[in-house]
Amino acid sequence: MPTQAQKTKVACVGNSVTYGAGIKDRDVNSYPAQLQKLLGSNYEVGNFGYSGATMLKNGHKPYWTKNEFKQSQEFAPNIVIIHLGLNDQGNNNWPKHNDEFIADYLDMITIYKNLPSKPKVLICKMTPTFSGHHWFEEGMRENFKAIQNKIETIAKTANVDLINLHEPSYRFPEYFPDNLHPTKAGATVIAQKVYGAITGDFGGLKLPKFYGENMVFQRNEPIVVSGTANANDEITVLLNNQKVTTKVAKNGAWKIIMPAMKAGGPYAFEIQSKQSENINFNKVYIGEVWLASGQSNMDFKVHQMQSAKTVLKDSLNPNIFVMSMDPKVLGGHVFTKEELALCNTNDYYKYSAWSNDNDDVLKNFSAVAYAFAFNLQKELNVPIGVICNAIGGSPIESWISRATLEQTHETISMLNDNWKNPLMGTWNAFRKTENFGHNKNLNARHPYDPTFLFDSGVLPLTNFNFKGVIWYQGESNAERENLYARLFKMLVADWRMQFNKPDLPFYYVQLSSINRPNWGAFRDSQRKLLAVENTGMAVSSDVGHKTDVHPTQKWVVGERLAKVALAKSYNKSLVFSGPLLDYVNVMGNTLEVHFKYGEGLKTIDGTAVKDIEIAGEDKVFVKANTSIKDDVLIVWSEKITNPRFVKYGYSSFTNGNIINNSHLPASTFSNELD
Structure with a gap:
C-alpha cells in the first residue's frame, strides 16, 4: 500500500464555488470533497477556495493576498486545479482591469509550475453565471464571455490543459439556485468533470443514445460519428468499406467525419477501441434523415390516426426506419419526487429502438412523421430515417437554447421567471402549477420551462446530420402570435447554428381549426413566417375539429409536408402549396x-x-x-x-x-x- 507521502496531492484553487459556499455540509459535499471520494485513497485533495476571490491582482478581493494562496503552495501539490474568474466579471473589476487578466493568470500558473513539487497545472473555464443574476444585463453577460475567451487563450499560451466546467453545468440551472453557486448535485457535476481531466477515465467507449441497429445516416453528405471514450484512446470506425481512425481528446470526446456516401445498405457498422470493448451493429443504412419535432400533434401516434388499421396493413414500407424519443414523465398530475428527479437534461427522454416493422415502435411513432416519410420514400426510393422528439403541450420557448434566449430582455424575463409569467401560455402555466403541486419554491425544472427540451432533446442530436426538420407546434403559444413569430425566428436560427447547417430546411404545419380564441390570427402569423429563408408550410385548417385539438386526419398533413420537402429539398416538379x-x-x-x-x-x-x-x-x-x-x-x-x-x-x-x-x-x- 502507498504511504501517506506517496499520495498524489491535488490542490483545488478557486473562489466560493470551490470553497462550497451555500452547500450543506460543504466539508463532504463541496466539489473538492466529492473529487476526493472519486479519486480514492491514493490521492489527497485540498480545498483552497476563498469566497469572493478574484484572479485580478487589482480586483476587489485578489486571491493573491489570501492565506489560501500561500497554503495551496505549502501543500506541495502534484496537481493544481485553478477555477477563478467569476468574481472578476463584475463591473467593479472588469472594465478597469480586463487588460491585466491574462498576465495575472499566467503569473499564477508560473508560480505553481515553479514549486518544488513541480505540479501539473490545469485551468478551468468558469462554471455558469445564469441570467437570473441581478447584474447579468448590466455588463456581466458580456464580461463573462470575454473572460471565458481569455481563459482559452491562457491555456494555449501556457500550454496547460483546459477543463470546461461550463459544460454540462450550463444545462442544469436547477443546480445553481442563486444563479452562481452550485448545490451538492452541481458540485457532483464539477467533481466528475475534474476527475475525468485528472485520470482520463470517462467510462470507456460510449455512443449517443440514438445509435442502434437499423439507424440511417444521411446520404451524399459527410457522415459524422461521435461519442466519448477514455482520454488518448484510439477509435476506428468502419462503414461501407471506409475506415477512419482518430485519437480521443483529453476531455474524452471524439468525432470522426467519414466521406459522403450514396444511399444503400444494410451495412455493418463497427466502432473499435484500443482500450474498451468494441461496439458493432449488423445493419445500418444510408439514405435521407429527418428530425420531427414539436408538440402533441406531431407526437400523435400512428395507431391513433384516422384509418390507422389500413395504414398499418397496406402502407408499411420496409425502407422507412423510425425512432421515438418519448418523455419519461408528462401529464396532468402532481409529479412524485422520483418523477421530478427525471426532469433534467440527462434523464427526461427514453429512446426507442430503430424500427422498420409493424411493431410497437411504429404504432407509437408520430403519424405525421410516418406519413411524411412514406411519401418521401415513394418518390426517392432510398432508405428514409426519422427521429421524433416531440413533447405534448410543449411551448416553443422550451425548444430554444439558453445561449439564444439570453440575448434579449424579453426572453431573459422568460428564463428568469417561468412561474405564471404573462409571456407564457395560460395552459402551460396551469399544467406546471398542477405538476408541481402549486409549490412555487420547488428547486426543479419543468419540461415546459424555457430551454428544457432543447437541453434534453435537441442538444444530444446536434452531432448527427439531418437533412432537415419538420415541425408541428404552436397550440401552446396561440394566445400571442407576435411573440411566437419572434421566438420562431429565434428557434430556426438557433437550430441552424447548433446543427452547423445555415440552410437547414425547416418545414412546418400551420395550425388547424378549432373553436379557440385567436387561432385565425395565429395561422396568419404563421403564413408570414414563410419569409424566413428555406422554410415551407403545410396548411391543415381544412382537417381540423371544432372541439378536439388533436384532429385525426394526420396522413393528409404528413403528405402535404412531404410535397413541400420533395419540391424544395429534392427539386421535384410538383405543386407543393395551396394558394x-x-x-x-x-x-x-x-x-x-x-x-x-x-x-x-x-x-x-x-x-x-x-x-x-x-x-x-x-x-x-x-x-x-x-x-x-x-x-x-x-x-x-x-x-x-x-x-x-x-x-x-x-x-x-x-x-x-x-x-x-x-x-x-x-x-x-x-x-x-x-
Whole structure:
C-alpha cells in the first residue's frame, strides 16, 4: 500500500464555488470533497477556495493576498486545479482591469509550475453565471464571455490543459439556485468533470443514445460519428468499406467525419477501441434523415390516426426506419419526487429502438412523421430515417437554447421567471402549477420551462446530420402570435447554428381549426413566417375539429409536408402549396386578390368563398361577396365603398374553401398588417 507521502496531492484553487459556499455540509459535499471520494485513497485533495476571490491582482478581493494562496503552495501539490474568474466579471473589476487578466493568470500558473513539487497545472473555464443574476444585463453577460475567451487563450499560451466546467453545468440551472453557486448535485457535476481531466477515465467507449441497429445516416453528405471514450484512446470506425481512425481528446470526446456516401445498405457498422470493448451493429443504412419535432400533434401516434388499421396493413414500407424519443414523465398530475428527479437534461427522454416493422415502435411513432416519410420514400426510393422528439403541450420557448434566449430582455424575463409569467401560455402555466403541486419554491425544472427540451432533446442530436426538420407546434403559444413569430425566428436560427447547417430546411404545419380564441390570427402569423429563408408550410385548417385539438386526419398533413420537402429539398416538379396571398389591388369598390400557387383557383365545393371579410380604412370588417376570374379572387361588399383590407379563414374554426388545381387549400390570410 502507498504511504501517506506517496499520495498524489491535488490542490483545488478557486473562489466560493470551490470553497462550497451555500452547500450543506460543504466539508463532504463541496466539489473538492466529492473529487476526493472519486479519486480514492491514493490521492489527497485540498480545498483552497476563498469566497469572493478574484484572479485580478487589482480586483476587489485578489486571491493573491489570501492565506489560501500561500497554503495551496505549502501543500506541495502534484496537481493544481485553478477555477477563478467569476468574481472578476463584475463591473467593479472588469472594465478597469480586463487588460491585466491574462498576465495575472499566467503569473499564477508560473508560480505553481515553479514549486518544488513541480505540479501539473490545469485551468478551468468558469462554471455558469445564469441570467437570473441581478447584474447579468448590466455588463456581466458580456464580461463573462470575454473572460471565458481569455481563459482559452491562457491555456494555449501556457500550454496547460483546459477543463470546461461550463459544460454540462450550463444545462442544469436547477443546480445553481442563486444563479452562481452550485448545490451538492452541481458540485457532483464539477467533481466528475475534474476527475475525468485528472485520470482520463470517462467510462470507456460510449455512443449517443440514438445509435442502434437499423439507424440511417444521411446520404451524399459527410457522415459524422461521435461519442466519448477514455482520454488518448484510439477509435476506428468502419462503414461501407471506409475506415477512419482518430485519437480521443483529453476531455474524452471524439468525432470522426467519414466521406459522403450514396444511399444503400444494410451495412455493418463497427466502432473499435484500443482500450474498451468494441461496439458493432449488423445493419445500418444510408439514405435521407429527418428530425420531427414539436408538440402533441406531431407526437400523435400512428395507431391513433384516422384509418390507422389500413395504414398499418397496406402502407408499411420496409425502407422507412423510425425512432421515438418519448418523455419519461408528462401529464396532468402532481409529479412524485422520483418523477421530478427525471426532469433534467440527462434523464427526461427514453429512446426507442430503430424500427422498420409493424411493431410497437411504429404504432407509437408520430403519424405525421410516418406519413411524411412514406411519401418521401415513394418518390426517392432510398432508405428514409426519422427521429421524433416531440413533447405534448410543449411551448416553443422550451425548444430554444439558453445561449439564444439570453440575448434579449424579453426572453431573459422568460428564463428568469417561468412561474405564471404573462409571456407564457395560460395552459402551460396551469399544467406546471398542477405538476408541481402549486409549490412555487420547488428547486426543479419543468419540461415546459424555457430551454428544457432543447437541453434534453435537441442538444444530444446536434452531432448527427439531418437533412432537415419538420415541425408541428404552436397550440401552446396561440394566445400571442407576435411573440411566437419572434421566438420562431429565434428557434430556426438557433437550430441552424447548433446543427452547423445555415440552410437547414425547416418545414412546418400551420395550425388547424378549432373553436379557440385567436387561432385565425395565429395561422396568419404563421403564413408570414414563410419569409424566413428555406422554410415551407403545410396548411391543415381544412382537417381540423371544432372541439378536439388533436384532429385525426394526420396522413393528409404528413403528405402535404412531404410535397413541400420533395419540391424544395429534392427539386421535384410538383405543386407543393395551396394558394398563398401575393398582393391585393384596389379596383374602385372591389379588391382583386392575387395568389402564388393559385393556378386553377376555385372552391372545393363549387359554392361561393366562405369565411371571407372586407373592410375600409377603419378596419371594420363585414362579410364579403366574391367571384373568381382567371385565378384572381374578386371581393366586394355593398356596405364598403372604399375597400382596403380583406381577411380569409380568420374564424378560429374556419370553413374556408379556396383550393387550387392540386386540391391544396389556401392559407388563412389578411393584408391588414402586411
